[in-house]
Amino acid sequence: MRALLVVNPAATTTSARTRDVLIHALASEVKLEAVTTEYRGHARDIGRLAAASSDVDMVVALGGDGTVNEVVNGLLHDGPDPDRLPGLAVVPGGSTNVFARALGLPNDPVEATGALLDALRTGSQRTVSLGLASGTPGSEDEAVPGRWFTFTAGLGFDAGVIGRVEQHRERGRRSTHPLYVRQVLRQFVGEPHRRHGLITLEQPGQEPVDDLVLSVVCNTAPWTYLGNRPIYASPRASFDTGLDIFGLSRLSTMAVARYGTQLLASSPERGPRGRHALSRHDLTEFTLHSKAPLPFQMDGDHLGLRTSVTFAGVRRALRVIV
Incomplete structure (x- = not known):
């Protein structure tokens, strides 16, 4: 098997020595070529070249969720076809690694490499659904190109938190869980629309749902982690179904x-509930509109401001070695 390893040298939890060990371990099982990313978007470009090549059977992403997202968008540049595309494998190297952990991989990169080697020896793989977000026809964001996401997207409050975290990272701060918690509190204090949200959910054949403050689109559960604690905003979200959405119409202190509290206590059997909570399961297509530009994120990457985003849940979009 011929494999291409995409290495993010800035990955939070791997050192150069650890990466060398992982490369040697993988090279013992496959014919391996390693490429180190040099700029933002480089992993996407590498994934696109791999998808167009007949010489690559598998692409391994060594990095965090951002690296994985770029590789996936490169692989799917011309659309999904799991029988034609190289398989994707993931070795977690970021601070949270939601996609890898949702696949059942260990969070430690060495242990995850061992699990990948076992999967290669046994031929273990699965196909997963993905989300696709694009500009809504007729809106001012119509020209925004489509982009795939592996586990989550969000318009509004959560994306604002991610934007704040990225600002700190650009100033040299590490992406830690305490940093996220502090930015959640600061985003809450600075949120001007806590009681009357700007977001409307529209589904074909359904009445619109107005005044959402928070909207989190989930492609799997758990949605994220607080340390080692999994958070289940949409417990039924799965790589085998369409998209789920969790929303809140109020963010008062109470x-x-x-x-x-409900999110911290959430489980695969029970998520947040209440009269201000919105939950939808297994959606194929829907749109989120906002009365004013709001922060937008995909797989933990802040993508600027949007007023309207159309989502599609695409089943069996990608083959994963796991």
């Missing part, structure tokens, strides 16, 4: 205390 609402945050209630739903924050």
